[in-house]
Amino acid sequence: MLRHEFQPGRLVAGVFLTLAGITYVGDAGGAWDTPWFAVIPMVVGGLCLAGAVGLLTRAIRGRRAKHRTETPPEVEERAQPPAPH
Numbered sequence: 001m002l003r004h005e006f007q008p009g010r011l012v013a014g015v016f017l018t019l020a021g022i023t024y025v026g027d028a029g030g031a032w033d034t035p036w037f038a039v040i041p042m043v044v045g046g047l048c049l050a051g052a053v054g055l056l057t058r059a060i061r062g063r064r065a066k067h068r069t070e071t072p073p074e075v076e077e078r079a080q081p082p083a084p085h
Contacts, residue, residue: 007054007057008053008054008057009050009051009053009054009055009057010050010054012046012049012050012053013046013047013050015046016042016043016045016046016047016049016050017043017046019042019046020039020042020043020046023038023039023042024039
């Protein structure tokens with residue numbers, strides 16, 4: 001069982017920010033030479049893409065939630081308070 005719901009927008013943002021960090025570490029370590037302005041489009045583009053993915057995910061999940069009309073019987077049984085004696 002998953003401990004939290006999967007959020008692909010946060011995954012995309014994390015990947016792009018990690019890529020930006022790796023770019024700076026490679027530059028600081030002398031592996032390659034990165035201009036100071038090269039990371040800005042990478043971060044901004046990644047955050048924009050993450051926002052679009054997040055909006056798309058919310059739209060899909062919202063549409064699925066609207067079409068659900070029934071709840072599983074287990075949830076209905078647990079939601080009722082016990083009958084007084």
